[in-house]
Amino acid sequence: MKKARLVAIFALFSIIVLGFNSQAFCEKIINVGIKSADMGILDPHLSATTANLPIMDSIFNGLVRFKPGTVDLEQIEPDLAVRWTSSPDKKEWIFYLRKGVHFHHGFGEMTAEDVVFSLKKASAKETSRWWSNYKAFDQVVAVDRYTVKITLKYNVPSMLGLVLNFHGGMVLSKKAYEQYGDDFKLKPVGTGPFAFEEYIPKQKTVLKANDQYWRGRPKIDKIVYHFVPVSNSREMAFLKGELDVIEGIKAEWWAEKMRAKKDVIFDALGPGECTVVHFNMTRKPLDKLKVRQAMAYALNRKDFRLTYGMSITEDAVSPVPPGYLGFTSDVEKYKFNLKKAKALMKEAGYPDGFDLGKFVTSKIYLNTAELLQANLGKIGIKLEIQMVDHPTMHKMIREDVNPIVPYGCCRFPIADQYLTQFYHSESIVGKSTGITNFSHYGEVIPGVDDLIDAARVEPNLEKQKALWVKAQKKIMKDVPAYPLRVTYVVLARKKYVDLGYDLKSNITLHYQITEKTDLKR
Incomplete structure (x- = not known):
């Protein structure tokens, strides 16, 4: 009798414990x-x-x-x-x-x-x-x-x-x-x-x-x-x-590795991070249009895409990234042409190039910085890379220390965000209203502010988009910056x-x- 009671108590205890453990085990985390x-x-x-x-x-x-x-x-x-x-x-x-x-x-x-x-x-x-x-x-x-x-x-x-x-x-x-x-x-x-x-x-x-x-x-x-x-x-x-689930490695080999795994779903999605190199037009000779055009023709977008991989990137061709409301690809694209770049440098008075001095960057941007150094070196433009930590880099580029600024970001997907933050004169770094206009565009070369401001208050969407298109065309004609690539977000999850x-x-x-x-x- 005593033994039977002990067995019953033990059984009841086991049910309670197992019940609690089962409940914890079933919790979805x-x-x-x-x-x-x-x-x-x-x-x-x-x-x-x-x-x-x-x-x-x-x-x-x-x-x-x-x-x-x-x-x-x-x-x-x-x-x-x-x-x-x-x-x-x-x-x-x-x-x-x-x-x-x-x-x-x-x-x-x-x-x-x-x-x-x-x-x-x-x-x-x-x-x-x-x-x-x-x-x-x-x-x-x-x-x-x-x-x-x-x-x-x-x-x-x-x-x-x-x-x-x-x-x-x-x-x-x-x-x-x-x-x-x-x-x-x-x-x-x-x-x-x-x-x-x-x-x-x-x-x-x-x-x-x-x-x-x-x-x-x-x-x-x-x-x-x-x-x-x-x-x-x-x-x-x-x-x-x-x-x-994880954020992955932005590399072609990693994408292929994940795609090959049967228990994994690989995702590359937008809106991606758009990387653009901005030319500080307050620095000579970057104030000369032909110099900026030469630099644009000397930059090979394919090189910058291969840093991560062709399947997880695409060409950035406009100041506004693809997929954003107001984007147009109908702009001057400055496709890679080293011969044309050298000819423009000669026309600008710099057949042997020039020295742009130091520009600060961080580990995150190092590959991009080295590619800029190598690409521009082919037309005689010298750049010395100075490495700092990432927060310091952000502080220094906003203090206007760089002759050129490579910058990648993702914004709310509407043309006004990129146009205002990177090209409107109110956004010039160093101003109280400054955000990320590293080129001083809108001030060194005026005119784009009017288009951006007019688009912002235009109630008709089609007219608004037309103004954004005009702004993009003007920016690419003046070349205060050169869009390089869009890099997708790379993620992986279990099936x-x-x-x-x-x-x-x-x-x-x-x-x-x-x-x-x-x-x-």
């Missing part, structure tokens, strides 16, 4: 490999780090969003707003909010007050790195608990792009921000499918499923973002099954990872983990 040494900050208005984008994308919503898997401006869909209207002149916009949407960690219902707070914060220099995108905002007011009105000083190209789930358009909890203060950077509170749970510096960030998510509880219980800056370590962890959407491109430069993403082992 997706492990993501991030190409970064650490997280940075998760205040979307202050963050400008690519590594943070996929994390913030799962935490926050915007008023609208790109349909997952796309960056098509014609496929923007409702997010926190269920619908919106605009005045005929596109200067007044009214957004009607979704009711019953709750912030993470018990911070209450999302209302117009939170949206107004977030957009005002995104528009302020002191609290946002994206404030310049919102210069057209005149007023943002709460009409009532679930209605927001935005009044613009002038029409903006794709106004919806400013309120979607990307950096400045992400909606924060006002209550949480005021409670946490500066700590909000590491304690983000949004309304997205996943809530912030844990951060271990230089190791990982953990998000947990938002049980109250209005689109439905996520199929995955947790996302663990692992910070693995070393590519080989990231790949090894992926192949061993410790990571389910059991079901994204829950068709992947064509995305704005996060990584896989978007949504409420529909699942692990089907």
